[in-house]
Amino acid sequence: MSVAERLRARTPVRRWVGVGVATAMWFALYQVNLPVWDWVVYTVMGLDAASQLGSGVHFFFYDSIKIILLLVSIIFAVTVLRSFMSVERTRALLGGKREGIGNVMAAGLGVITPFCSCSAVPAFIGFVAAGVPLGVTMSFLIASPLVNEVAIALLFGMFGIGPTALYVGAGLVIAIVAGFTMGRLKLEHWVEPFVFETRLGGQVIDSTIGLARV
Structure with missing residues (x-):
């Protein structure tokens, strides 16, 4: 088997491994998103969770990252579906x-x-x-x-x-x-x-x- 054939044979395996790693990273980031921003906003920045400023800053950072993660996952899933559904x-x-x-x-x-x-x-x-x-x-x-x-x-x-x-x-x-x-x-x-x-x-x-x- 030539080098090119070996690379082609390994490509699907590497691709699925990459997808699995990326999926695990996505879930990890999604899970730590809330506690990280709780710590940053309320502990590091010292803002009061009951105040409008504190809740507003927390909402902005937490929901921005949350929406970005959701966009990445949904667009990826839809792109995979679209590769099969032209x-x-x-x-x-x-x-x-x-x-x-x-x-x-x-x-x-x-x-x-x-x-x-x-x-x-x-x-x-x-x-x-x-x-x-x-x-x-x-x-x-x-x-x-x-x-x-x-x-x-x-x-x-x-x-x-x-x-x-x-x-x-x-x-x-x-x-x-x-x-x-x-x-x-x-x-x-x-x-x-x-x-x-x-x-x-x-x-x-x-x-x-x-x-x-x-």
Whole structure:
């Protein structure tokens, strides 16, 4: 076995070891965050915990580090998920799905798929041309930029699980209901014909694929 082959064989092991070490360090930092700032603010700086100044300084430093740690963990987790869930793979999963379950799947996949409002037009054309129903496509396009992992981390760090769950749930419900409603309104005739005639992989996609209703 050559040196290059040995290095390639060891790379996955080293990568997982690195992930494990980083995860352990993250948990350690998260656990010591509160006692460290308790000691710094109330012991070293000598501020009173009952005073507005003391509680304000403690809140600023403690919550800033807490939010940074949450952002790092959530962005890392979402990035790993996105490495397995590209827009192309999502489009393939949603192609031919019926409305209802398709809207739920699209909204859920939209949260973890790399997509922003800037790419709405090409994403819309690609999904519809691939046979994804219009309503399902809209559920994906609404949920993807609406439910943001950075906002999730900030809300969780500042307000806790309740408001965060409300934000995520509301975003998913809006995406599902809006997409389902658009699908039931049968707005396909408002879409420019060239969208359905777009060539994917050298073939013209039939515009009737995936437009079945439950």
